[in-house]
Amino acid sequence: MPALTYDDAAHLLRRMAFGGSPDEIKALPLKSRERAVDALLNYEAIDNSALESRLQKSFNPKRFTPNDDLQLWWVIRMVLTARPFEEKMTFFWHNHFASALDKVPYPLMYLQNQTLRAAALDRFDALLLKVAQDPAMLVWLDGITNVLGNPNENFARELQELFTMGIRDVVTGDANYSERDVKEIARAFTGWKFRQKGDKKVRVNFFVEENEHDTTVKEIYGQQANFSGEDVITVICARRATARFLVKKLFEFFVYPLADSAEDRATIEKFANVYFSNNHSIKELLRAIFTSDEFFSARARFALVKSPAELIAGAIRLLAEDYNPGNIENGDYDLYNQFRRMGLDLLNPFDVSGWKLNLGWLNTATVLERYNFANALLSNRDDSKHAIGARVRSETLKAHTDASAEKTVRNFLELLGPLAVSAQTIGLLVDYLQTDDDGTPVTFAVNDDIIDKQVRGLVYLLMCLPEFQMN
């Protein structure tokens, strides 16, 4: 396997992490793809105790209230974690099994989030079963009221359409199931319940209410048996349609959007085979995807639109040293609101289909929020010791500023990507540095005032570049 270039490593960190600083890029083992990928994928080996103890102290889930504490808690994890791929996968699964605080009480959403994080790289069957039996899903898709004699189809439908295989096979285009399968599968899940102790620090256990569970024969995908809910999950996870759907979803989230072409169908089939030859392991499937030629191809570079999480957490991790989220009483709730206004109301998606990626993140309102976030980050100069929120220190800006305006522009393009842009683009940015407020050309002369005004302005403009919105 080839060694990684600096650009390869930056690309890998954009996808498996929230981007990387020059130090983080250089710290990756660049000898081979496997080593670099494993450094991020085997995150259990990374010490994350600093984050955990900090959250325990300042954002203890026991002290959450039903406002946005839980949401900010997760945003902070993304910004401060030493295991970025863990949070990315947790977000991937949250988007996949999209459940929302609008209907599900926050202690149950917290439990679901922990379930997703703990089982993120498990066998797909195991993850799916845990999610299905988790109280959040039982509430979200009405499992608890799905009973013998009067089934509720909500979960049975989304289990197939959104969680496992889609309406049609993503390779062949054939219908994967019928309306009848929806009804029959709903019967298999009748009687699923949970018991709950406590309101805030919740303990739950799953059980099947025998009187409400339908034990008669069901016909699912043409096979008749007395299927239980567990059986259905096993059957579904063994279907090729499920492997293809899951591959497509992971691949498009982490690599590039797939076209309806022979080449891309072959890509799906290749990774679907990996799913089957590795006993449905999510981790092995991901390892294959991240070490593939497709992942390192030119087609994959900057081929996705940054999600609000990637944009915000990435920018803070890169530019804002000593980020201080505050605590529950006095926390950086603005940060979570920035996620929300950019279209990512974390833990509260609009519906069970989750967020639309790429162009789904972009409309005039959310793009203005992206640019206004850049402004807020760059114009916060509160350097006091306990100041809450993200700021970019003058020293950070100074470190990348050069006597030459053009070199300064190039330094920041390197830091923020590296972003490859045209000479025309560099010219426009240099012009900004070399124009005074009444529009007349001036020479770029580095001093503290220029750094505070125009170098800050330059980084703001760079963060508003269409190229910077790409991942």
Add this chain to the structure above:
Amino acid sequence: MPTNRRQFIKQSLTAVSASLVLPRIFFSTARADSSQPAGSRRVLVIIELSGGNDGLNMVVPYTDANYFKLRPTLGIKDTELKDAQGNSTIISNELGLHPAMGKLKQMYDAGKVAVVLGAGYPDPSGSHFESADIWHAGKRDDVRIDGWLGRYADQALLGRPGLTAIAVDDRLPKTLLSTKVVVPSVPNFEDYGVQTDDNYPDNRANKLNALLALHQRGFDVGSFVGNEARIGFDAINGAIQFRAALGGYSSTVTYPANNGLADGLRMLAQVITTIPDVSLLYLQMGGFDTHSDQIDSNNKLAGQQAGLLQEFSDAIDAFYRDLIEHDLADKVLMLQWSEFGRRPNENNSFGTDHGTAAPLLVIGDAVSGGLYGQQPSLAPTDLDDAENMKFAVDFRSVYATILNKWLRGDARQVLGRDFEDVGFL
């Protein structure tokens, strides 16, 4: 409009050279005033009830024995079809509006509401997402790239001066998705603007100039980065003129409190009264996916759907009165839709599962009020394999009627073929 557009650009952004401010949906190079001759203005407001609104309990077939057989708990009886003041909400010998919709019933009586019964489409999808996509696209084929009003905008609004379409939302509904035109999404007016460093206000013009120039470099049109540049340019450019235009609105109408749809409609009133070019507006109201607790367990006239329908009815009433106050009631047509209705037989969760056909509403002075289409039969032999109703009117014929008769468009071109005129205009 207090000032013409060219003056306004100068006032708000003196340092941005005119050549940088290029037209898209906001601007035209040639004309600065309204493109629509006075008196002929026509605005379409779309209100999407997302999640699948239960049509059978919005327009209740109170004489149908099958309805009560299928809905022993949820079914609303004739004696219960009375609003909070005790006025009947019955609209025909067979149908009545949900008791929470008293205000809408008054508008119905005044001839302002057309109810199109049994709206749906062939081979219905039970998926929220696929079905909504079919309605948004106005297409039953499998390839659905843009929205039906997006295609209309390409046909009729491209290059027209001024702000012509807005979604009051933090997302862009696919109905308004076009391959050529950027329709702005405006969740609220206060935050819709470009903020720059407050410490250096005099440097703002340089930043805006640079931003606009950086968004106008050559990008590959179909690429993500090209789309971002297009949206970003229109966002920056549009936000500058948009905010100031809204200052001219005032109204004596009090909109209902704690009512998200009313908040949105009030924003639409601001837009319609102050921006004369605007013609397509979109609002979405969620919460209609009532698999459970559609009714309260101890009161079928209360619960989720009742609350939502009351919000809907109250909000429409306030908005309509506001339009009257501004002499615009005959210039605004409202269309309500939902991705599907709900299953005739209730489930055990005080709710209903995904259905098919449902009534939709077209509201405004321009409509000939009354009932259109046909109420689908609930007889067991008339239901489909999934125990759902069969549709009577293709929803695309509603679109076609609006496109041809209200928007002066070419429905055949937008929808790909001819559909019958439903007759409400």
